[in-house]
Amino acid sequence: MSSTDIAIHQTDMHHGHDEHDHDHDQNFIEKYIFSQDHKVIAKQYLFTGIAWAFIGGFLSVLFRLQLGWPEATFSFLEPILGGWVQNGKLDPEFYLALVTMHGTIMVFFVLTAGLSGTFSNFLIPLQIGARDMASGFMNMLSYWIFFLSSVIMFASLFIETGPAGGGWTVYPPLSALPQAISGSALGMTLWLISMALFVVSTLLGGINYITTIINLRTKGMSMTKLPLTIWAFFLTAIVGLLSFPVLLSAALLLIFDRSFGTSFYLSDIYIAGEALSNTGGSPILFQHLFWFLGHPEVYIVIMPAFGIASEVIATNARKPIFGYRAMIGSLMGISVLSIIVWAHHMFVTGMNPFLGSVFMFLTLIIAVPSAVKVFNWLATLWRGNIRFTTPMLFAIGFVSIFISGGLTGIILGNSALDIQLHDTYFVVAHFHLVMGAAAFFGMFCGVYHWYPKMFGRMMDEKLGYVHFWLTFLAVYLVFLPMHYVGIAGFPRRYYNWTGFETFNIFTDLNTFISIAAILGFFAQFVFLFNFIYSMFKGRRSPLNPWHSNTLEWTTPINPGHGNWPGEIPTVYRWPYDYSKPGAAEDYIPQHIPFSETQSSNLPQERVLE
Amino acid sequence: MSTTTTLEAPNTGTWDGGNEPMKASYGKLMMWFFLLSDAFTFGAFLIVYGLARHKHMPYTGKADDFTFSTEWWPIPEKVYNAFPGLHGMDLPLAFVALMTMILILSSVTMVLAVEAGNRMDKNDVQKWLLWTILFGATFLGCQAWEWTHFITGTEEGMLLADGTRIFGANLTMNQYGPPLFADLFFFITGFHGTHVLSGVVLLIMIFINTVNGVYHKRGHYEMVEKVGLYWHFVDLVWVFVFTFFYLI
Numbered sequence: 001m002s003s004t005d006i007a008i009h010q011t012d013m014h015h016g017h018d019e020h021d022h023d024h025d026q027n028f029i030e031k032y033i034f035s036q037d038h039k040v041i042a043k044q045y046l047f048t049g050i051a052w053a054f055i056g057g058f059l060s061v062l063f064r065l066q067l068g069w070p071e072a073t074f075s076f077l078e079p080i081l082g083g084w085v086q087n088g089k090l091d092p093e094f095y096l097a098l099v100t101m102h103g104t105i106m107v108f109f110v111l112t113a114g115l116s117g118t119f120s121n122f123l124i125p126l127q128i129g130a131r132d133m134a135s136g137f138m139n140m141l142s143y144w145i146f147f148l149s150s151v152i153m154f155a156s157l158f159i160e161t162g163p164a165g166g167g168w169t170v171y172p173p174l175s176a177l178p179q180a181i182s183g184s185a186l187g188m189t190l191w192l193i194s195m196a197l198f199v200v201s202t203l204l205g206g207i208n209y210i211t212t213i214i215n216l217r218t219k220g221m222s223m224t225k226l227p228l229t230i231w232a233f234f235l236t237a238i239v240g241l242l243s244f245p246v247l248l249s250a251a252l253l254l255i256f257d258r259s260f261g262t263s264f265y266l267s268d269i270y271i272a273g274e275a276l277s278n279t280g281g282s283p284i285l286f287q288h289l290f291w292f293l294g295h296p297e298v299y300i301v302i303m304p305a306f307g308i309a310s311e312v313i314a315t316n317a318r319k320p321i322f323g324y325r326a327m328i329g330s331l332m333g334i335s336v337l338s339i340i341v342w343a344h345h346m347f348v349t350g351m352n353p354f355l356g357s358v359f360m361f362l363t364l365i366i367a368v369p370s371a372v373k374v375f376n377w378l379a380t381l382w383r384g385n386i387r388f389t390t391p392m393l394f395a396i397g398f399v400s401i402f403i404s405g406g407l408t409g410i411i412l413g414n415s416a417l418d419i420q421l422h423d424t425y426f427v428v429a430h431f432h433l434v435m436g437a438a439a440f441f442g443m444f445c446g447v448y449h450w451y452p453k454m455f456g457r458m459m460d461e462k463l464g465y466v467h468f469w470l471t472f473l474a475v476y477l478v479f480l481p482m483h484y485v486g487i488a489g490f491p492r493r494y495y496n497w498t499g500f501e502t503f504n505i506f507t508d509l510n511t512f513i514s515i516a517a518i519l520g521f522f523a524q525f526v527f528l529f530n531f532i533y534s535m536f537k538g539r540r541s542p543l544n545p546w547h548s549n550t551l552e553w554t555t556p557i558n559p560g561h562g563n564w565p566g567e568i569p570t571v572y573r574w575p576y577d578y579s580k581p582g583a584a585e586d587y588i589p590q591h592i593p594f595s596e597t598q599s600s601n602l603p604q605e606r607v608l609e
Numbered sequence: 610m611s612t613t614t615t616l617e618a619p620n621t622g623t624w625d626g627g628n629e630p631m632k633a634s635y636g637k638l639m640m641w642f643f644l645l646s647d648a649f650t651f652g653a654f655l656i657v658y659g660l661a662r663h664k665h666m667p668y669t670g671k672a673d674d675f676t677f678s679t680e681w682w683p684i685p686e687k688v689y690n691a692f693p694g695l696h697g698m699d700l701p702l703a704f705v706a707l708m709t710m711i712l713i714l715s716s717v718t719m720v721l722a723v724e725a726g727n728r729m730d731k732n733d734v735q736k737w738l739l740w741t742i743l744f745g746a747t748f749l750g751c752q753a754w755e756w757t758h759f760i761t762g763t764e765e766g767m768l769l770a771d772g773t774r775i776f777g778a779n780l781t782m783n784q785y786g787p788p789l790f791a792d793l794f795f796f797i798t799g800f801h802g803t804h805v806l807s808g809v810v811l812l813i814m815i816f817i818n819t820v821n822g823v824y825h826k827r828g829h830y831e832m833v834e835k836v837g838l839y840w841h842f843v844d845l846v847w848v849f850v851f852t853f854f855y856l857i
Contacts, residue, residue, distance in 0.1 A: 128626075129626075134635035134638075134639065135635065135636075135639065138639075203643070203646055206642075206646075207639050207642045207643055207646075208639070210638075210642055211635045211638045211639050211642065212635070214630060214631065214638060215629050215630070215631075215633075215634075215635045215638060216635070217626035217627070218626050218627060219619050219621075219625070219626050219627030220619025220620055220625060220626055220627065221625070221626035221627075222620060222622065222624050222625040222626060223624050225626075241642060241645060241646045242645070242646065242649055243649075244646070245646045245647065245649040245650040245653070246649055246650070246652075246653045248650055249649075249650050249653035249654055249657075250653070252796075252800075253654075253657065253796070256780070256792070256796060260780050261780045261781040262780045262781075262788075262789075262792040262796070263781075263788055263789055263792060264657065264661075264789070264792060264793075264796075277781060278788075279787070279788060279789075280661065280664070280665065280787045280788060280789035281661075281789060282660070282661075282664065285657060285660060289653055289657075292653070570619050570627075571619060571626065572619055
């Protein structure tokens with residue numbers, strides 16, 4: 001046995017060396033650092049995203065400690081937090097900074113860059129049959145600008161006045177006045193610079209994704225033969241292209257208000273008994289501009305997860321996806337609606353109630369395409385020949401969490417109910433389920449499913465199961481009770497609530513939530529171990545480990561730059577020919593012409609033979 | 610089944626892959642999508658302008674009696690009525706009309722450069738690019754003058770309640786009206802000016818490449834076309850900026 005193993009190793013090493021040689025002798029920097037290969041860039045995004053996810057998760061553990069044990073002393077945190085812990089108590093402004101940075105990191109750096117950046121980059125060329133992105137150079141630039149933006153945001157965690165503390169939505173006037181709180185000082189400036197760079201990076205990436213999908217599809221790969229992952233990335237990129245520029249506008253105006261004395265968002269402000277000279281501006285204006293990005297952003301986060309889950313569910317249920325065109329249609333519907341519902345975040349800003357009801361109406365319509373997707377996933381699972389692989393568990397978990405979180409969206413979308421629920425833990429629970437946890441599940445699902453393509457090895461199934469069940473349970477244990485305290489009016493972003501008689505009865509529940517959250521955080525180390533360990537010691541992956549139809553599995557196990565050694569395969573069929581009656585196997589990859597599958601061709605496909 | 614050719618051939622329609630469905634190279638598509646996103650950035654700024662303007666009182670008296678006041682949004686004709694070298698004359702919007710003409714002319718010369726590129730006429734491309742650079746730079750010069758005048762202010766300035774007068778405008782105070790008027794003027798025309806400046810830099814770069822024969826060797830002048838798209842976009846944005854600031 002051992003001798004065969006060694007033999008395999010040797011041939012593999014030899015093969016790798018060969019490839020390296022004829023691959024125009026790239027040095028280490030060209031190959032792994034400033035690489036223009038979409039697969040390497042995708043991995044760079046993935047590693048950065050995972051690093052950010054652990055930082056963001058760690059911050060949430062810190063503030064959950066404060067919320068769960070408000071009377072406790074945290075002297076043991078002094079070695080890491082230094083001056084932010086005074087006499088064993090967390091500094092209240094630091095608490096606000098923690099919440100702000102948790103939101104910013106998770107929404108932008110993990111679930112936008114880490115999710116879209118990883119899987120759009122990795123899968124678009126592989127699944128549409130292209131050698132690389134349209135512009136490898138711009139793709140590389142996109143990652144390195146994101147990296148720069150990350151470095152600036154990371155640096156802001158360590159400055160004396162602390163990182164930005166005005167909430168991830170950075171509403172002015174709080175964020176516009178450095179003298180207001182320490183979290184609006186240098187930390188806020190760095191936040192704005194970092195986010196401006198982040199927008200540039202997202203646009204560079206998005207333009208590339210869209211162009212690649214339009215121009216670089218292989219022969220036969222029509223738009224209605226694209227895997228749903230690609231449709232999801234395509235529409236995500238378009239939504240990002242239209243909404244991120246508006247965040248850039250909002251941020252630039254805020255930078256001017258903060259640093260150059262303009263009054264775009266400021267008017268009639270007294271601070272520390274002194275009147276500011278700013279006049280004429282409107283803080284509500286910022287909210288409109290911010291949420292014009294902010295709302296599409298949640299769909300930018302969740303749509304890639306839609307695509308990944310659709311693909312994984314169809315593959316592992318060994319059934320064609322139910323309602324392929326309805327899936328595309330609902331993605332389009334969600335994309336359009338996402339851009340015209342932003343003011344439902346602003347029901348209590350004093351906007352005209354009639355306008356509120358228009359936005360409420362549009363918001364509730366989103367339930368229709370979302371329900372179409374959910375029913376299609378359930379119908380795909382229905383009587384499928386389900387294989388409970390780790391990615392499949394995460395895909396099913398994704399559907400479950402998306403339903404749970406989506407249902408409360410219908411409640412929150414009502415402008416009348418929102419008066420009670422606004423800024424309570426009900427909102428926190430809602431969006432953490434529907435876009436936070438659901439998108440994370442989509443991401444895990446993608447990582448487990450395409451890990452063999454990324455690293456040529458399989459992740460460990462048993463550890464995957466442990467990771468899934470711990471995470472799945474933790475998510476529900478954290479967020480279900482949160483709905484309950486939210487309905488009772490428990491407000492979000494409060495450092496300390498023990499002073500309120502009404503909320504004291506929730507002490508135990510808060511402790512419970514905190515314990516679940518901390519367990520959930522530690523469960524992620526199972527994933528981290530599995531991820532790193534499998535890279536070196538994992539079981540070697542066969543060519544097509546999941547018996548999947550899409551084109552990426554026709555490449556070599558470790559594809560080089562250019563993806564296919566020979567000619568790019570031509571596409572003849574859609575990607576969901578699973579368990580086709582009469583077929584020799586329960587899957588027919590996209591590059592198999594109909595002439596080779598005469599026994600399984602449907603009557604309307606006979607003409608294609 | 611009858612022929613082997615149909616057996617193996619994939620569909621070959623417009624959107625069936627293996628081609629460029631919009632008949633545009635990836636570079637040109639990228640430029641279009643960039644412009645689409647940039648349009649949203651500018652759109653947001655112009656909406657901010659519209660909202661700020663709507664929030665302030667308009668001037669309701671007779672136009673002849675108009676004075677600058679922070680109480681109302683100024684009448685554009687009364688603000689932009691100076692012309693270099695013609696001191697003290699009231700020439701409403703004359704200078705900005707000239708600037709606009711220059712920028713539109715630069716678009717015309719850009720079209721001619723692209724057209725010359727399609728004919729592979731290197732000399733014509735050079736000639737028309739040079740004209741475009743010249744007009745673009747002139748526009749920037751005009752804007753610099755306009756800004757200087759706006760910052761320096763008029764001789765009368767604005768009479769404040771306490772009897773003092775302020776002259777000119779900056780980001781915190783403004784002799785022409787509410788401070789926000791000046792803030793928006795500087796920000797939006799400045800943002801547009803930055804775009805023009807980057808356009809001129811791009812034009813100089815492709816001019817140098819054209820002179821060195823880079824595009825001729827490459828066999829096509831598509832880069833000129835791409836920069837042309839950007840240049841027309843910047844021109845189009847100016848038309849909107851002009852409309853918002855000077856006409857309505």
